[in-house]
Amino acid sequence: MRLMLLGPPGAGKGTQAESISREFDIPHISTGDIFRENIKQGTELGRKAQSYMNQGLLVPDDLVVDLVKDRLLKEDCVKGFLLDGFPRTIPQADALDAELSKMERKLDRAINIQVKKEVLIERAVGRRVCKSCGAAFHIKFKPSEIDGVCDRCGGELQQRKDDLEETVIKRIEVYLEQTEPLIEYYSQKGILMNIDGEQEIQTVFEDIITGLRG
Numbered sequence: 001m002r003l004m005l006l007g008p009p010g011a012g013k014g015t016q017a018e019s020i021s022r023e024f025d026i027p028h029i030s031t032g033d034i035f036r037e038n039i040k041q042g043t044e045l046g047r048k049a050q051s052y053m054n055q056g057l058l059v060p061d062d063l064v065v066d067l068v069k070d071r072l073l074k075e076d077c078v079k080g081f082l083l084d085g086f087p088r089t090i091p092q093a094d095a096l097d098a099e100l101s102k103m104e105r106k107l108d109r110a111i112n113i114q115v116k117k118e119v120l121i122e123r124a125v126g127r128r129v130c131k132s133c134g135a136a137f138h139i140k141f142k143p144s145e146i147d148g149v150c151d152r153c154g155g156e157l158q159q160r161k162d163d164l165e166e167t168v169i170k171r172i173e174v175y176l177e178q179t180e181p182l183i184e185y186y187s188q189k190g191i192l193m194n195i196d197g198e199q200e201i202q203t204v205f206e207d208i209i210t211g212l213r214g
């Protein structure tokens with residue numbers, strides 16, 4: 001199954017991606033996670049991406065597209081994949097289409113997680129991520145068992161730099177301008193699936209699975 005998750009920042013893409021990739025045994029490819037890992041490792045790519053990310057802006061298309069193309073060529077993508085946070089612009093979506101055509105493949109579904117702005121801000125501002133393994137929690141909606149400590153690996157939890165309220169507001173604006181047009185793009189291709197993302201985490205997951213199997 002070749003899937004992509006679409007939705008504004010804080011909609012729950014990463015949270016759902018973890019469960020979906022487990023359910024279908026396909027790799028979860030998050031461009032945001034790849035950039036954060038590069039920042040942590042101090043690579044050239046990380047250095048280039050960091051300033052855009054901290055301002056709530058998108059990283060330029062050419063940097064993102066090349067990295068996804070390389071990732072899709074890896075062996076584990078033969079059985080399918082789940083893209084999370086890519087594509088985020090029409091040129092990125094066209095580049096993905098062209099790359100998949102070369103491989104004689106295509107996307108099966110674009111899963112659009114819908115959440116209104118007020119809820120997005122509360123979710124993103126309250127998000128805490130593990131410094132070591134990247135697992136995401138929420139101070140109110142998905143608290144870790146021990147405050148500030150990752151349930152998965154015991155690492156330290158921290159707020160993402162781009163989850164400060166004013167940066168989240170900027171990211172939502174950027175989403176509306178550059179990413180929301182993809183809803184129409186995938187609708188026209190007949191592969192869009194809309195999901196109510198304002199429900200409990202487990203209910204959102206069940207709706208996605210029902211939609212994909214139906």
Ligand code: ADP
Pocket residue numbers: 007008009010011012013014015016123124126127128136137138139141142197198199200201202204
């Ligand atoms: P995205 O990847 O779309 O930016 P995340 O999956 O990281 O979003 O979710 C943002 C925050 O909201 C996280 O702290 C997560 O724990 C929380 N969250 C995700 N889905 C839900 C939900 N359905 N209800 C409440 N909180 C949620």
Ligand code: AMP
Pocket residue numbers: 009031032033035052053054056057058059060061064084085086087088092162171
């Ligand atoms: P995310 O983890 O998906 O919330 O992404 C965090 C940040 O990484 C975004 O705000 C962008 O700055 C950058 N980023 C992630 N994916 C992309 C993409 N496909 N195109 C451009 N920038 C991206």
